[in-house]
Amino acid sequence: MKEFMVSNPPDFKVSAKCCKYAKKDMSKHIEKAGGYDVKCMGIRRAEGGIRAAKYTNCFSTGKGIDQFRPIWWFRDSDKEEYCARYGVTHSRCYTEYGLVRTGCVGCPFNKNILNELETIRKFEHKLYTAAHNLFGPSYDYTRRYLTYREKKKAEARSTAG
Ligand code: SF4
Known part of the structure; x- marks a missing residue:
């Protein structure tokens, strides 16, 4: 991740000050x-x-x-x-949406954020839009990082094999 971030510095602000x-x-x-x-x-x-x-x-x-x-x-x-x-009575997040843990909706620090976004898109479309309005650039960045990581893994496998 560090390598990716150094070669692709984020062009949006990153902090966990809302948690703080x-x-x-x-x-x-x-x-x-x-x-x-x-x-x-x-x-x-x-x-x-x-x-x-x-x-x-x-x-x-x-x-x-x-x-x-x-x-x-x-x-x-x-x-x-x-x-x-x-x-x-449990929240529908668990009983219908299939989430196993919940926290702040759409938090970009969630390591499973892309899966969670899919769930939100399916069941809570307005929340999905709101989360994108707030954190959209960080989601795109996460997608780019995951693609980069897969590419690096594939390269490592082909070098090893
Ligand atoms: S959105 Fe994430 S970083 Fe912000 S308060 Fe919630 S859990 Fe913490």
């Missing part, structure tokens, strides 16, 4: 305001990924307020049992 200002800084601001001993976070060990890899159990203490992760030990089977028992 809309999520992380807001959370820190509330914590700093004080009056809290513990914050609860909905992270499960079984979900895997970067979020879960940051922790090893359901509780941590630190310089700031403590963190409690009440569903940390929930397995997928526990989750299913809970949902069945309490009649939890």
Whole structure:
């Protein structure tokens, strides 16, 4: 990716400042305001990924307020049992659209963004248009990068073979 970016510098701005200002800084601001001993976070060990890899159990203490992760030990089977028992209704994103994870719609940092865009195009056309109005150049850039990556892989295979 670095090689691609160096030879094809993006001609649009790239940053994750929306994450910083809309999520992380807001959370820190509330914590700093004080009056809290513990914050609860909905992270499960079984979900895997970067979020879960940051922790090893359901509780941590630190310089700031403590963190409690009440569903940390929930397995997928526990989750299913809970949902069945309490009649939890899931978003159509999961039940109809086939998404396995959701976050900000159309986030260009999503490593599966092109697949997600196809899903949005099919089920939420207005959202699809909105995401393109906002992030269109980055989607084109991702497509170009993936084409480049495939080409490089093919070249490596032909050199090796
Ligand atoms: S769009 Fe992406 S980078 Fe921005 S706040 Fe959402 S997840 Fe973070």
